[in-house]
Amino acid sequence: MVLLHLPDRMRVLERLVGALRPGGWLVLEEFDCGWTPVLAAPDHEAQALFERVHAALLWLLENAGADPLWGRRVRAAMARNGLVDLTATTYAEAWPGGSTGITLHRHNVDQVAEGLVAAGIKPGELDSFRALLEDPRFVVNSYPLISVRGRRPSGRTDR
Numbered sequence: 001m002v003l004l005h006l007p008d009r010m011r012v013l014e015r016l017v018g019a020l021r022p023g024g025w026l027v028l029e030e031f032d033c034g035w036t037p038v039l040a041a042p043d044h045e046a047q048a049l050f051e052r053v054h055a056a057l058l059w060l061l062e063n064a065g066a067d068p069l070w071g072r073r074v075r076a077a078m079a080r081n082g083l084v085d086l087t088a089t090t091y092a093e094a095w096p097g098g099s100t101g102i103t104l105h106r107h108n109v110d111q112v113a114e115g116l117v118a119a120g121i122k123p124g125e126l127d128s129f130r131a132l133l134e135d136p137r138f139v140v141n142s143y144p145l146i147s148v149r150g151r152r153p154s155g156r157t158d159r
Contacts, residue, residue, distance in 0.1 A: 007065030017081040023154035031143040032071030040139040056119045071146040083150030097138040
């Protein structure tokens with residue numbers, strides 16, 4: 001869950017693949033931050049608030065050179081870099097308000113609160129967002145964690 005934050009992620013991936021010995025394996029686990037459906041909310045306004053703040057957060061990430069959708073691109077990028085025997089699995093779970101997982105959203109927002117306000121989110125909306133994350137009636141899907149494994153070809157026909 002590092003490469004999605006790096007503007008030069010493709011160059012880093014090339015270096016990681018290049019560092020593998022023949023037959024060596026690379027495992028990358030990355031979030032796909034673009035799929036976070038609200039599963040339950042106290043009302044429509046609460047759902048709209050979450051979606052608006054989350055969209056502004058993703059916009060800030062993209063402007064900083066991150067790729068919030070990198071998780072869904074990892075397998076193809078590994079294939080383009082010559083890895084074979086690729087497998088991918090995806091894990092996600094429901095995060096209710098007040099749960100440990102949902103605190104990721106709070107930490108993310110707290111880290112870039114000034115940027116969110118500059119992007120048009122009102123300070124009162126951030127307070128309401130934080131309160132929503134504590135409300136057990138609010139449930140959002142976690143970011144899907146996509147785990148991709150690939151092997152550098154050994155150059156032999158027998159594995």
